Amino acid sequence: MMDVKGRNSKNSSSSSSTTQTCDYQDEIMVVGDLRRGPWTVEEDLKLINYIATHGEGRWNSLARSAGLKRTGKSCRLRWLNYLRPDVRRGNITLQEQLMILELHSRWGNRWSKIAQHLPGRTDNEIKNYWRTRVQKHAKQLKCDVNSKQFKDTMRYLWMPRLIERIQAANAATNAVTSTNVSTVPNSSFTPNHHLTNNMDMGSEHLVMAQAGITGNDYGVAHVTTSYTPENSSTSDSFGTQVSPVSDLTNEYYIPVNHNPNPDNYFQAGQIGLSESITSPSGYFNQGLDLHSMEQNNPWLHSGDTSDNLWNVEDICLFQQQFCNNNNI
DNA sequence: AAAATTGGCAACCGCATCTCA
DNA sequence: TTGAGATGCGGTTGCCAATTT
Numbered sequence: 001m002m003d004v005k006g007r008n009s010k011n012s013s014s015s016s017s018t019t020q021t022c023d024y025q026d027e028i029m030v031v032g033d034l035r036r037g038p039w040t041v042e043e044d045l046k047l048i049n050y051i052a053t054h055g056e057g058r059w060n061s062l063a064r065s066a067g068l069k070r071t072g073k074s075c076r077l078r079w080l081n082y083l084r085p086d087v088r089r090g091n092i093t094l095q096e097q098l099m100i101l102e103l104h105s106r107w108g109n110r111w112s113k114i115a116q117h118l119p120g121r122t123d124n125e126i127k128n129y130w131r132t133r134v135q136k137h138a139k140q141l142k143c144d145v146n147s148k149q150f151k152d153t154m155r156y157l158w159m160p161r162l163i164e165r166i167q168a169a170n171a172a173t174n175a176v177t178s179t180n181v182s183t184v185p186n187s188s189f190t191p192n193h194h195l196t197n198n199m200d201m202g203s204e205h206l207v208m209a210q211a212g213i214t215g216n217d218y219g220v221a222h223v224t225t226s227y228t229p230e231n232s233s234t235s236d237s238f239g240t241q242v243s244p245v246s247d248l249t250n251e252y253y254i255p256v257n258h259n260p261n262p263d264n265y266f267q268a269g270q271i272g273l274s275e276s277i278t279s280p281s282g283y284f285n286q287g288l289d290l291h292s293m294e295q296n297n298p299w300l301h302s303g304d305t306s307d308n309l310w311n312v313e314d315i316c317l318f319q320q321q322f323c324n325n326n327n328i
Numbered sequence: 329a330a331a332a333t334t335g336g337c338a339a340c341c342g343c344a345t346c347t348c349a
Numbered sequence: 350t351t352g353a354g355a356t357g358c359g360g361t362t363g364c365c366a367a368t369t370t
Contacts, residue, residue, distance in 0.1 A: 038338075038364090060355070072355075077339065080357095112358055123358075128337055131360095136335085 035069045039078055043068060047075055048083055081122045088120030092129050094169065098162045100126055101134075101154055 035043075050066035056079060059072030068075060081087070092100070096118055103114040111123035111130075118126065134154075138145035141153070 036340080058355075071340095073341090073357095074339075076356075081338075109359065124338075127359075132336055 034071060036074070039082075043070070044078070044083055047079060051079060051083075081124050086120050087122065092121075092125075094162055094166050096121065097129075098159060098166065100129060101159055101162070104130065104134075105151060105155060 046066050046068055050062065050068075054062070054065070056062070056076075059076040061072075063070050063072045063075045066075075070078075099118055100114060103117060107113055109127075109130075111127045115121050115123040115126050135145050137158075138147075138150050141150060143150045
């Protein structure tokens with residue numbers, strides 16, 4: 001592939017190695033036959049029409065055949081990240097945020113893999129979300145995004161809070177739609193139902209179901225247990241507990257098996273989201289009162305669905321109590 | 329009101345892996 | 350088996366709008 005640098009690149013050495021001259025045209029750099037930079041509507045239409053007729057794949061020849069003066073890579077990226085009809089745009093929902101946090105804690109920066117569990121979201125979008133939102137919080141805390149401190153904060157404060165807000169939203173939705181329950185397909189999650197599907201529902205299913213997203217192929221959830229003070233303070237053989245703060249009753253699994261291979265996590269469906277949002281050593285029973293924290297933080301109820309789920313004061317309080325409770 | 333800073337995001341790059349002749 | 354081209358992935362860049370100073 002021709003190694004050319006566009007206007008976005010600081011490195012101009014490569015372009016000087018080419019024999020072509022640069023010519024700004026409609027604010028888009030043109031090097032030889034190749035255009036770079038933002039796509040025009042015309043180019044988008046060309047790409048859409050070509051793919052509609054011939055399908056996607058073989059991007060280099062596609063670019064040529066479609067009459068696009070772009071690299072194959074550029075065409076592919078444009079299609080996958082922007083033009084594809086099933087690309088979801090707009091704000092990342094609470095459920096999606098929860099999924100991203102959960103999956104990232106498990107897989108790290110495997111954006112593509114994470115994106116597979118967020119229908120319609122691209123790896124690029126998730127990556128951008130992580131960098132702009134999540135890393136921002138790490139920066140505020142003056143800690144590394146990969147540090148245990150930050151991960152703990154994320155897991156024990158941010159994620160439970162997300163769940164609470166999802167539940168709150170669901171409760172409001174259910175209140176509105178409760179008179180029309182019969183219209184909900186059986187694939188949707190219904191609280192207080194003990195459903196059976198051999199535990200084959202992964203966490204994305206749980207979140208989807210919990211979010212009340214219907215009409216998908218996720219099947220039926222298997223909900224096995226409810227939170228009680230007893231089981232909240234004791235762990236199963238995998239140390240799994242449920243946070244009473246989040247009141248996960250009926251909404252998350254208590255895992256019964258452990259699959260050591262993260263790649264098989266969802267396929268096996270043996271471990272639910274609960275594993276990642278549960279508390280260490282019954283932590284939530286030891287005195288942290290997130291509800292009182294919320295009462296002191298009215299902004300938490302602002303209705304913002306982005307990332308105002310916690311602030312630095314929250315986190316400091318959390319960390320202080322965490323250390324106290326664990327004699328750190 | 330203007331300048332500086334920040335945040336969000338599209339698009340690019342290099343590298344690794346896959347595919348196929 | 351091998352090598353060239355295609356594809357996919359994660360990291361990075363830089364534009365631009367919004368916000369702050």
